Amino acid sequence: MAATSQPARSLLEYYGPKSSLDGLKLQMPVTPEELEFFAEQEMVTIIPNFSFDSHEGPSQLYCIGGVYGPFRPNMPVVVPLWLATMLHRRKRCTVQMPDWMQPDRLRGVFEEEKAVPQVFQPLPFYFIEVAQLLFRHNPSETFGSEEQFAEVRHLLEDIRKVRYNKIETGLRKVSGAITVKLNNLAAAECNMIRLLFKGTLDHFYELNKNNKAWEQASLNPSMSMPSL
Numbered sequence: 121m122a123a124t125s126q127p128a129r130s131l132l133e134y135y136g137p138k139s140s141l142d143g144l145k146l147q148m149p150v151t152p153e154e155l156e157f158f159a160e161q162e163m164v165t166i167i168p169n170f171s172f173d174s175h176e177g178p179s180q181l182y183c184i185g186g187v188y189g190p191f192r193p194n195m196p197v198v199v200p201l202w203l204a205t206m207l208h209r210r211k212r213c214t215v216q217m218p219d220w221m222q223p224d225r226l227r228g229v230f231e232e233e234k235a236v237p238q239v240f241q242p243l244p245f246y247f248i249e250v251a252q253l254l255f256r257h258n259p260s261e262t263f264g265s266e267e268q269f270a271e272v273r274h275l276l277e278d279i280r281k282v283r284y285n286k287i288e289t290g291l292r293k294v295s296g297a298i299t300v301k302l303n304n305l306a307a308a309e310c311n312m313i314r315l316l317f318k319g320t321l322d323h324f325y326e327l328n329k330n331n332k333a334w335e336q337a338s339l340n341p342s343m344s345m346p347s348l
Contacts, residue, residue: 149314152249155307159249160202161185166213169193201250205257214261215254220244223268226275233282240283240304248308251276283309 172179172191180189181203188199196216199207207213219225220243229241244250254262255273263269287309290302305313 150307150311152308155246155311156249156253158307159246159253160200160205162201162244162246162250163198164201164204164218164250165196165198165216166204166207167194167196167216168207168213170212201253205253208257208261215257217254217262217264217272218244218250220247221251221254221272221276223271223275226272226279230275230279230282233279233286237286237289240286240302242304243279243306246307247276248280248306284312287313 168191170191171193172181172189180187181191183203185200188203189197191197204213204215208215229243232239232241251273255269259269260266263272283306291313302313
C-alpha cells in the first residue's frame with residue numbers, strides 16, 4: 121500500500137496543546153513582571169502639588185536615567201512612569217492619561233485593527249504594561265471618572281483580543297520556510313511569539329542532534345542507536 125503524505129502542520133497546531141496564546145503554561149522568555157519593570161521607563165505627564173526648590177532656586181531631580189523637573193504646583197512635567205507612581209503613592213501628584221489612551225483614539229485604533237487584518241496599528245511598545253500599571257495604581261484620578269476608566273479598559277481589552285487573534289491566525293498559516301514581517305507588535309505580543317519559536321528551534325536542535333548521532337552510529341556498528 122502506498123504511503124500517503126500527511127499535510128504539514130502549522131507551528132501553532134504543533135505546539136498549540138503545549139502553549140496556547142491565551143494561557144501559556146511554559147516558561148515565558150521574559151516574565152510579565154520584567155515587562156512591567158521595563159515599561160516603568162515610559163514617560164508620562166504629571167501635575168505636581170509641591171515645589172522642589174533649593175537655596176539657589178527651582179531644582180531638578182537628578183537620576184541615573186535622566187534629569188527631571190523643575191517641579192512646581194499645577195505645572196505639568198514629564199517624568200518616567202516609575203517616578204510618577206512613586207510620587208502618586210505619596211500624594212504628591214496626579215498622573216495625566218496619555219494621549220494614546222484617549223477613548224476617541226482607542227476607538228479609532230480598534231476599528232482599524234478590525235478593518236485591516238494584515239496590519240497591526242501603531243501603539244506604544246509597552247502599551248499593555250503601561251495600561252496595567254495605571255489601572256492598578258491610580259485609576260480614579262488619571263481617568264477622571266469611573267465611566268471613562270471602564271470605557272478605556274474595555275477598549276484596550278478589545279484591541280488586545282483582536283491583535284492576539286491576528287497573531288494566532290498568522291501562526292496557523294506558518295507551515296514552511298517563509299519570511300514574516302510583523303510591524304508594530306507590542307512587547308507582550310513579541311514575548312508570546314518568542315516563546316513559540318523558541319520551542320520550535322529547540323525541537324529542530326534535538327532533531328539535528330539525533331541525526332548526527334544516527335550518522336555516527338551507522339559508521340560505527342559498536343555504538344548504540346540514539347532514541348527518538
